[in-house]
Structure formats: C-alpha cells, structure tokens
Amino acid sequence: MTAAPRPLLVVGGGIAGVTAALEAAEAGRDVVLVERDACIGGRVLRNHHYFPKLCPPTCGMEINTRRLERNRRVRVLTGARVTACREDGGGYEVTITHAPAYVTERCTACGACTPVCPAKVKDPFNLGMAEVPAIRLPHPHAWPKRFVLDRAACPDGCHACRDACTYEAIDLAAVERTETLAVGAVVLATGWDPYPLERLPELGGGRSPDVISNVQMERLAAPAGPTGGKILRPSDAQPPRRVAFVQCAGSRDVNHLAYCSAVCCLASLKQAIYVKEQLPDAEVTIYYIDRRAPGRNEEMLTRVAAMDGVRLVKGKVAKVEPNGAALALRLEDVDAGRIVRAEADLVVLATGMVPRSQDTSVFATVIDEDGFAVERPGLAVAGVAHRPEDVAASVRDATGAAARACIAAGRSA
C-alpha cells in the first residue's frame, strides 16, 4: 500500500492553468490551483472573441467552471500567490500568501454594497478604460461569483459596504495570511502581460489616446467592455472612419522583443472583422511584415483580405504622431518600394506578449533569453509562460504539462 501522491500545484488560473488543473483532476489527481486575481480566466476572458471561430471565451470557460464546481479534487485559491518554494525530496514545499479577504465566501453577490460605495477605481478588468466602484463584481461572468474590494481606494473610516451587507460577508479588517503546502509537482501557467504602450513612443504609444493596444481593442468590442461593445475613439467617443493596425508593435524587433508573439496577426485580422461588422464604411488597413496565420487560421486571412474596405500592406510602420484630430503614420511600403505616409483616426498597435517571469522566479526557474520559462522534471510549464502561442496551443500543451506533472508527482496508488 503506497501513500496517495501529493497534490499538484498549478500556478496561474488563466486558460492554461485551469486546463492543466482540470485535466489532472479528472484523471484522479488532487490539485491546488493558485490564481493571483480575484477570479479565474486571466487574459482570455478579456478577449471579446476567439479567432478563428469568432466565439466568446466565456462559452468554453462556462464548461470549465462547471468542471471545477463538480470536481472535488481541485482546490481553487483565488487572490493568492506562491511566495516561497523549496525542493524537499518528495517535490516542493510551497508557501502560499492569500491576499486579505475583505469580501469573504459568505458573499452572495446580491449587489447591495456597490450602490453605497463612495470610491471609484480604474476597472482592472477593462484595463483601466472605465471607472467602477471600489467594491463590485469584477465582471458579469466572474467565477467565483463573489464581489471584490479595492481596499486601498476606501476613504478613511468608511464602512458603508459593511453596513449594507446583510450576510456578514465584508471584513474590512482582514489581513494577509499564509499557508504552507507539500506538493508533488508544479505546473507553471503564469501567462503574459501585453508589451506596454509606453515603450513604443515612436508609434504614438502613450502619446495619443487614439493609439491603443490590441488588448484594449478587445475590450472596446466586448459587450461587458467600457463602451458596451461599441468601437469608439477614446479621444472623442466617435466611431473611427479609418482604422490602422500596426503589426509587430514591439515584436520581431531586437530593440523590443526579439521573438514573434504568434497571435497578433490573427488578433488584428479578427479585430478588422469587429470593425467592419460594426462600421461597414470604415477603412481598415493592416500594416505587416509577414501575415502569420498558421493552420486553418489561414481562413481568417483569406476572409479579411477579400473584404471591401480592408487593405493589407506589407510595411514596417516607423512613426505614428498626432496630426490635428487624426494620426499620421510613416512607413516603408515594401510592395511599392518607398516611404509612404498615411492617416488614421484610430491606431491599434498589435503589441506582443511578455512572459510574467516575475511570477516564475520563486521556483528558481531557468528562463530563456526572452524571459520564457524552461521546463524541468517536476516543474512543467504550460501556455505563454514558455512560448508565445494562441489559446488552442495553450490548451493542448497544458494538457501535456498536466501529464508530465502527474508523472513527476508519482504514479497513483
């Protein structure tokens, strides 16, 4: 009789982490899933639609949350981070730090607290593009369906939310706490951040409100976004007539990110469809180095290239600057073999993906020269933590990473 294997630790509750946790748990393993945000879903839930099917990410996440609810083998810790880790022979001993639970599990999501909250914060779910009360449901499909409180935004001495709560679910004096766990193996699924716009001042990043990133564009198109799904120029809340997509904004550029971020071409093709569906008369131009639409994603490229009012221009955009109410672009048009100037009302920078290596360092992870984590026995890596890739590939290799973690943690009895 052998002892039950130790649980697996999955770090990160985005699509890769949730998948790895579920695949292992449904194969009979105990799993602890740690997510730093208050709810799971990570980057994917901030997308309006997935390419190439143009379907909402919440649809697949609905099935995944149902799988989590039904499966007692996964313990989901949201608002938690791994803050220490040491190898102990049987795997790892990890310290998990839980953010103060100002809103506890007793929360029913009744909503009585939000109207009485006097403080406003920039909405992190909408990437700061809207203001929301400090206490709120993070988004309409949040799981766990529980309110969050940005305690730092509370006015001194305010306890209006606590008074409004009938269910004793608000603990304004909550403190951070830690717990220690022995785990058999780890799956790192710490995901990515968008390359910051501010690092691309030559492309107008941070210099004009009408130069936005591709992840912001997703929020503009989404029904739960800051504009209720309407694509509007941030500066004047008007629909743009000319939209320019600048590919490889940061990627494939040794001064920024030497690698290709793998999803930006398809993201822009998808977003061109968002624009044309809402604003049929808008002119859309996509400036690219290579159009990277591997596999059956080629369909998206074929579809968009054939759309009226959409142009794909091979050329590297060198400069974007405000020009009156519009934006002026300067680029090398490779097909025409000359420097070209163009104008747009809204510029979308197809910014790349930067791995969150700050979240992997606690595991003494080896990272490659681009900051992506390298797998070792006992420490499997899934999703964009190890390479830039799309959702489908993240899900596939999260499943494989779950297998390798199960193997490292020992065979089941």
Place this chain on the structure above:
Amino acid sequence: MERLGVFLCSGCGIGEALKLEGLTAIAEELGAAACRTHPCLCSPEGAAEVRAALDDGTVGGALVAACSARAKVEAFAFDPTRHAVERVSLREQVVWSHPAGDEDTQALAEDLLRMGYARLAKAGAAKPLAEAIERTVLVVGGGLAGLTAARTAADLGHPVVVVEKAAAAGGSLAALAEVVPAGPPYDTLHANPLPGLIAELTANDGVRIFTGSTVASITGQPGQFHVTLATPAGEVALTAGAIVQATGSRPYDATRLGHLGYGASPNVVTAAELDAMLAAGGLKRPSDGAVPRRIVFIQCAGSRDPDHLPYCSADCCSATLRQIATIHHSHPEVETAVVYRDIRTPGQLERFFLAVQQQPGSLFLRGEVASVSGNGRLEVALRDTALGGDAALEADLVVLALGLVPNSADGEAIRIHSDAVRRAEKGESETQREEARKVAAQYASHQGTEILHLDYRQGPDLPALRYGFPDSHFICFPYETRRTGIYAAGTVHAPMDAAAAAEDGAGAAMKAVQCIVAAERGEAVHPRAGDITVPDFFLQRCTQCKRCTEECPFGTLNEDEKGTPQLNALRCRRCGICMGACPERIISFPDYSVDAVAGMIKAMSVPEEVEEKPRILALMCENDALPALDAAATLRRGWNPWVRVIPIRCLGSTNIVWIADSLSRGIDGVILIGCKSGDDYQCHYVRGSQLAQTRLGNVQETLQRLALEPERIRVVELAHDEFARVPEVLDEFAATIEGLGPNPMKGF
C-alpha cells in the same frame, strides 16, 4: 422521488420582492413533506439545514428555491447516489429581472416553484456504472506524436500498445540527424530526440510495438475496446481502455502542381526527398550526381491555395529552415534561396529564422512562383516579387515545401457510402435506388480508407471536420473528438510543426488515461465530466425507428439486426440528444427525462383567454443561453414576465412532445434558445441546435395543418456573451405572441 422538501431562501431581495407565504402555500398544496424558509440558504448554516433534512430522512429530495443553479453550486451539492436536488432560480429569473411586489412577478415565482417541484418529483437517484476496465492505451501510429503519447501513457503507469504501419517506428522524422529547436537555444539545430525515444520505449516492458501492422477491427467502448491487429505474424487480439490516433500526414501530391516542374525535371524534388537525400549522406543533383551550387526552396507548394490545400500546413517554413541550416553546415559553399509569401516562424522560432537568414549564401525572396522550367539547370520564374514585378532565379535543385495532408479517414463519409451502396441494391423503389447510386458515387473515394475499423453504427473512423482533420472543439477543447475514448494527436489532428506534434501526443495520452480513470469510476468524460448517471432505454416499447442511433453525436449506440439500439454506456456523454430524438419517449436519465420536462410544462399555470396574459415557454440551453440570461439578470436587465424558462442540457435533447404538450395545454408560444450551429458551431454536443431546427421544422408544418400559426414556435441561436440580446429576444417573441392573439387550443 418521494417526500419532497421545499427550501425557500428569502435573501438577495427575494423576501422583499415576493410574498413568500404565497410560495409556502403552494408547497403545502403540492404536498411537500417539509417547507422551510431561510434568510440566506447558501450560507453554511442554511445549506446545513438542507443537508440535515436529507441525511435524517425528513425529506427524500430537496427543492432549493433560491438563486440560479449556476450559483453557489458547492453549497447545494449532495451525493447524487442518495439524493435528488433541484434548483429554482427565484433570484436571477424572478426578483433580479422583474419588478418587486408585482402580480406578474409573484405569478412567475409561483409557476417556477410548481415546475421545479414537478421536475424533482420525477427525479431518481443515480446508479453509477461498475464495469471491469482495461487500462491499456492503444496508440495507432508510431511517429513522433504517437511515440510521445506512448511514453507519456507508460510513464503514467499504463500498459501501452503501439501499432505502426511501416516496417520501423519513428515516422517521417526518424532519419533526421538534427531537428528544429523545440527549446533554447533557439538559434541552432538540436539533436533529434526520436532515436532515444525509440530506444527507451523498446526497452520498456510495459510497451509493445507492432511494426508493419495495422488495426483490423475495434469493437466495444472506452475501458473495453476489443482490438484485433493485423501483424506480419498474423492476427493479434487485445483489449484497450482508450485509443490515441496519431497516424500523421503525408505530403501533398506534387504531380498536381504542374507549374512547379515536379516530374518534368529530376532536379525538382520534394522536401521529403531532400530529407532522404540528406539522411543518406549526400547532397546531389539527381540528374548528374553533382553537388548543386544553388538550391531554390518553394514554400506553400500546395498550401494556402484554394485549388489545392486551403490551409497553411504550419510546418513547412520551419522545416525548410532546418534543411537550409543542415545544408549550410555540411556544404557552406551552397547558395540557398527561399521563395515565400509569408515566413511563418511563431514564437522563439523567430530566432531560428534570423540565424538562418544571416548565414552567408542564404537568400529569402517574397514572391509567387509562375513556373519552373529547364531540365539540367532550372529557371524559377517569379511574379509579384518584393523587388517589384517579375524576376527569375537559376537553380540546380528546386525543393518543393509541400503541404501536409492528414492520414485520416472520415468515418461519417465512409458510413454514408456504405449505407448508400446497401440502399442502391435493396432500396424499395427504383427512385430510391437511383438516388442511392448517386450518393454512393459521390462518396466512392472514401471506400477502403478505413484506419480504425470501428464497429460503430455511425461509421468505422472518427468523423472529420473541415479539410479532413478529425477535430472538434479545436480552441477550448482540442481533444474532444466525437468518439469517446479516441483522441487524435499530431499532424492528423491539425496542421502543426514537429514540436507541437510531440506536445499534442503528450496531451492526447493524458486524455486517454483520464478516460480510463473516468470509466473505472463510472463517470462521464467531457463536457459533463463526473456525471454518474446513465441513460435508461425502455426497449420493450422501442419501434426500431433508428433516430437515436443516427442522431447521437458520439456514436454511442449500435443497432442489432432488427435496428434496436444497443447502448454502450461508456461511450455516452449524457447530452440527451437520443432522448430528444425518440418518438416513443423511452429514453431517460435519473435526473433528466422527457417525462420530467413534460411534468414541468403541465405544472405551468395557463391563464384563461379572457385574462389576456399569454404564457410563453422558453427552453434554454444550460451551456450558453441560460448563462447569458443569468448575466442579464446580474446586470438587472428585465424581460417579459409571461416567459417561463426550462433549462435543458442541449437544444438537441428537445423532444417534440414538449411542444405538442405546450400547445395543447394552451401555452401561447414556445421559444428554443441554443448555441450557434454550422461549421463554426458552438454546441458542446456538436449539432444539438441543428437537430432541434430540423425537428422543429417538422412541427411547424404540422402546426400549419392544424391552422395554428407557425410563428408560435421559434428557434434562436445565441452566444454565451449575448446577455444584452437575450432579454430583447424574449421581449420580441412575447410581442409577436401577443400580436397573434391567444392560442386557439386554450380551454380544450
């Protein structure tokens, strides 16, 4: 279930918006064994009351009238083998979406309570399967994906059998010395891991590899697949728990790309032929054996071409870079030129691209190839080049980076063909036989393409999605093929490069192992993973109409000679599509049945015509439409109070008797809301919405015959994120129904 308890929650505004005494009175009227109210039923204290009543036998089943069944799931999760529990969504479907204290709001709550009670009354406890399960994983295909799957399953503690058609395992990459980097450093070739992998598996006693072998037949179901292999030593019989299909791909037929000169000159070769040449240790021009001075690689040979392969094959760019790196290493004097449309090296492979690009003698030229001509020395004519206009390149050797074609068989197409052949012989009329002959001719090319030889009513192989890849929900759930327990991996699964194929093999092995573990526990796999209910077929009343066996999306049902369905419960995914298809209503689950939903419809109050309050039934898919409705309620968006929602597992589980019952009871309109159908379907059971549309189409014809307006029935497709639209859909339907006036069947 008997002795039903009603547990009312008064929290989240329910107590303020509704007269709870009205609900309590209904519970008493219905004969509830207990009716309790709690100020916060989902709190540990509230849930404990429900649990205690179930545990001490006060009640046999619990009706929790509180929030949506999608909220606070863990608080109300009780042992399904002992207790039945139903939820009534008083919060989302009543008080968050309708005015407080209103007469219609109260009527809605009372109706939902009656309906929930009726459903609970028909519910039974689940009896899980307990079958003997074989743990062996069968891997069909011994290339990189298959062998990685084999190693993963073996390392997870499962016996493995690998079947490889060729004389040796290893597949298309086996002979290479070096491969594209799958990890850092990314700017150089890496040693080929395949020889080591083959040696490791050969030495593993838990892994049996049959080369020169194919699958002769497979019967049974997950956990109990009975497999016969055709091997050089004769037939081998074995039992497997789950199957990984990693049959790989083959290059596109180069002779179909006439303008590229293949066949016209011996110096035009395929990438696979160049690999063979390099593996044999010689880089030679076929015409004279001289080392070529300049090699031109033509990318997208067959790929990204609507006349050939519309998709990008995903592997050819990095494979060409690998060949160039290999050649420049052994023959630094050889010049290479790549003619391409887009170089596709995602992720860190960009570094590999840069490294190859920077090698002396390495040229990359964007353009389209117009023709390849000449015999000894070749001329590659280009158009639309990055240099502007036409150009030409001289070459001693031209290499075609051919696209990949999956080694798959379309099980559904094979089935259609064999059915048509049978009908062409035995059809009842000459018209039928003639029609069948046409279908048979159309599908003739699928004859003899079988790989898995499944003894399934719905065909001998996985059904294919577009382009012949046997995939299904390829974004969120890429391993969900439509045959339970059989998982595709590698280039047969989707176009992908070698590193991705290896990763895919590991993932597919995980799913195979998971399927075996689930079978051992008597649990369903995705998407209702963990469900321990099993459908019951009351076969004494079966009329052998075969609708269930034809419509099951997962090939669960076989037929005996008479056409009676034979359930293979371990293949079942619990969608209820068979239940919706059955005209005799003989298929049911303990917690979901035609009878239970019919009971809910019967429990609805239907106001008299004079009250001028129509009654509308909304059958809503619990996967997408219902969550959208919950989100609308969360945002406090209201909808018409005449609508009564019944959540269903899949639109495809809709039995038309529900529609008939509704209309004959005087219900004024029925709306079905489900997931998107078509090529980009979002239905988790593949074609539920499509099946519902077809069934409803037939009903609408019947309505017209009965002089009832077909507009009283509507099917709507709605996505999970369309929470703003779902109230509009319901309101608009209610307005249509009001415009039509009362159902003339009222009062009959």
